[in-house]
Amino acid sequence: MNFLTEPIRLLGAQTIESVAALGRFGIFLAMAAAYAILPPYKPRLAIRQIRLIGADSVFLITLIAWATGMVLGLQGYNTLRRFGSEAALGTVVALVLVRELGPVLAALMVTARAGSAMAAELGSMQVTEQVDALTVMAINPIQYLVSPRIVAALISFPLLTAIFDVVGIFGGYAVGVGLMGAPAASYFNGIVDNLTPHDVATGLWKSLVFGLTVAWVCCYKGYHAARMATGVSQATTEAVVLSSVLILLWDYFLTSVLL
Amino acid sequence: MYVTRTTQLIVGIFVLVGIAALAYLSLRLGNVELFSPKGYVIYANFDNISGLKNGDAVEIAGVQVGKVAGIQLVDGRARVAIWLRDGVKVDDDAVAAVRTRGIIGDKYLAISPGASDHYLANGDTLRQTESAFVLENAIGQFISNLGSSSTGSGGTKSK
Numbered sequence: 001m002n003f004l005t006e007p008i009r010l011l012g013a014q015t016i017e018s019v020a021a022l023g024r025f026g027i028f029l030a031m032a033a034a035y036a037i038l039p040p041y042k043p044r045l046a047i048r049q050i051r052l053i054g055a056d057s058v059f060l061i062t063l064i065a066w067a068t069g070m071v072l073g074l075q076g077y078n079t080l081r082r083f084g085s086e087a088a089l090g091t092v093v094a095l096v097l098v099r100e101l102g103p104v105l106a107a108l109m110v111t112a113r114a115g116s117a118m119a120a121e122l123g124s125m126q127v128t129e130q131v132d133a134l135t136v137m138a139i140n141p142i143q144y145l146v147s148p149r150i151v152a153a154l155i156s157f158p159l160l161t162a163i164f165d166v167v168g169i170f171g172g173y174a175v176g177v178g179l180m181g182a183p184a185a186s187y188f189n190g191i192v193d194n195l196t197p198h199d200v201a202t203g204l205w206k207s208l209v210f211g212l213t214v215a216w217v218c219c220y221k222g223y224h225a226a227r228m229a230t231g232v233s234q235a236t237t238e239a240v241v242l243s244s245v246l247i248l249l250w251d252y253f254l255t256s257v258l259l
Numbered sequence: 260m261y262v263t264r265t266t267q268l269i270v271g272i273f274v275l276v277g278i279a280a281l282a283y284l285s286l287r288l289g290n291v292e293l294f295s296p297k298g299y300v301i302y303a304n305f306d307n308i309s310g311l312k313n314g315d316a317v318e319i320a321g322v323q324v325g326k327v328a329g330i331q332l333v334d335g336r337a338r339v340a341i342w343l344r345d346g347v348k349v350d351d352d353a354v355a356a357v358r359t360r361g362i363i364g365d366k367y368l369a370i371s372p373g374a375s376d377h378y379l380a381n382g383d384t385l386r387q388t389e390s391a392f393v394l395e396n397a398i399g400q401f402i403s404n405l406g407s408s409s410t411g412s413g414g415t416k417s418k
Contacts, residue, residue, distance in 0.1 A: 044262045051266045055273035094288065159277025166280040169288070191288050196314075200285045 028142070028220050029150075035143035036151050045148035046155075053114040053149070053215075054156030058163065064109050065164040068101055069093065069171020076172070077180040090187035091194045093172035094165075098195060098203045102165040103157075104251050107210035110153075110160060111243045115218040118149055119239035122222025123232035131223070146223065150215040157211030158204050165203065202258045209254060210247050217243045297345045299381035300328055303355040308337045309366065309391030311357050316367040317341050319349075327368060341368065341385075349385070350375040356389035366391070 072093045080086050122145060125131050134141045169191065176182040221239035225231040308330065317325040324347040329340035343349065352373030359366055370385075379385065 047262050047270050048266060050270045050273065054277070055269045058273060058276070098284070155274075156277075159274065159281065162277055162280035162284055165284055188288075195288050197285060200288075204281075 024224075025220055028146070028223070029216050031142050032146040032150050032216075032219070035140065036147040042143070042148055045144065046151045049148050049152030050156055052117065053110060053152050054160060057110050057113055057156070057160060060109055060113060061106055061160050061164050062167050064105060065097075065102075065167035066171040068105060068164075069097065069168035069173075070175040072096060072101075072168070073172035073174070073176030073182075074180065077176045077182050080182075086182040087186040088190060089172070089176045089182045090169075091190040093176065094169050094191040094195050095199060097165050097168040097172075098199050100251070100255075102161045102168065103203050103206035103210060104247060106161045106164045106207065107157065107214060107247045108244055110157065111214050111218070111240055111247065115214045115243050116236050116240050118215070118218040119222035119225075119236045120232055122146075122219055123225035123235040126223060126225045127227050127231050141223075146219045149219055150212065153211040153215035154208060157207040157214075161203060161207035202254075205258060206251065206254050209250055213246050213250060214243045217246060298325065298342050298347075299345065301341050301343065301349065301379050301381070301383050301385060303339050303341060303368075303385040303388050304333070305337045305339060305355075305357065305388050305390055307390040307393065308339060308357050309393050311337075311339065311366045311368065311391070315365065317343065317370065318367055319347070319370045319372065324370075339368070341370075348378045351377045351379055351383070351385075352387060353379075353385060354387040354389055355385050357391035359392065359394075 073089065076089050076092045077086060080088055080092065122131075125145070131141045131145075134144060173187055177184045177187050218239040221235045221242065222232075225235035311327060311330065313327055313330060315327045316323045317327060325341060325343035327339060328342035331338045331340075339355075341355070349370055350373050352375045354371045354373065356369050356371070357366055358369045373387075
């Protein structure tokens with residue numbers, strides 16, 4: 001009789017464990033959000049994180065944005081030339097960047113740069129029992145470690161996305177107009193005519209959601225790193241992979257909702 | 260937690276650059292209007308506006324003077340609210356027409372001035388309108404004309 005009920009019992013245990021993990025994940029964010037909203041505030045901690053997540057990523061973001069803009073200018077020009085509509089190049093580059101590539105690529109780059117660092121830092125603090133030490137010192141580890149990172153990500157991501165969009169648009173201009181010879185006046189006129197406030201808002205909403213997702217996932221994975229030799233590396237890998245997958249899935253979902 | 264002055268400075272620069280990029284994107288490129296310019300609204304009823312949308316341009320003599328501020332269906336006709344900048348005057352026998360830029364371009368509303376001295380005020384309705392030129396109908400008509408004329412001419416030839 002036991003061999004019949006055992007698989008069912010395992011299925012039940014697995015289900016309960018999945019639901020509990022999802023619940024821990026949700027409670028983790030709820031607590032971090034509560035500490036971020038309720039006083040006392042810790043602006044200094046957040047400022048330090050804005051530097052790590054935002055300011056130190058600017059060079060990378062600028063580089064990637066410029067490269068992305070250039071390839072959009074090149075591809076866009078060569079494709080549009082087939083239809084004789086090179087004049088639409090600016091519109092194409094700006095809409096693609098502002099609506100999709102800006103938020104997504106900025107989020108992926110920050111995940112790779114700052115998200116991995118977040119998971120590794122919290123992970124090694126957990127593994128070396130520094131998190132427990134904070135608790136012993138009556139410092140709430142979520143308030144001290146997680147909330148500032150989430151606040152900093154929510155501030156940094158939209159700003160990085162805006163920088164990405166603007167640099168990318170100029171990158172597209174440099175190649176499309178400067179090198180390939182698309183009409184210069186219609187590049188920016190097309191953008192001004194066709195880029196609506198709604199497009200800009202869509203991109204910014206996406207970047208906010210991505211910022212929350214990345215900080216949440218990376219902090220959670222680091223905070224719950226297993227206390228063994230491979231704990232930190234495993235937590236970092238999971239954090240980066242899960243963040244990247246969630247960014248791309250969220251992107252489709254948000255596009256269909258916000259469009 | 261001690262935050263060095265360098266960190267504060269770097270974060271300050273980052274936030275300023277980010278906000279500048281955001282402002283450029285939304286104000287310069289995205290046409291977000293912080294201070295909405297003053298204007299007034301007049302109405303016009305059309306039999307067919309053929310896909311004219313909210314926010315499309317309103318032009319007098321090819322100059323953009325306002326935009327479409329709202330479209331409603333009233334008694335089977337399209338009632339279009341037209342927002343015009345202050346200082347733009349439209350007399351009461353002007354004609355509003357839905358036009359298309361190029362063959363497949365955007366729709367816009369063209370107002371041709373009339374000769375009256377009486378100008379429309381906020382909330383007034385334009386009396387004269389001209390419905391959209393629907394390309395599909397015109398092509399359909401052209402093809403049916405072509406068909407009937409070719410059979411006609413074929414008929415005369417065979418005789």
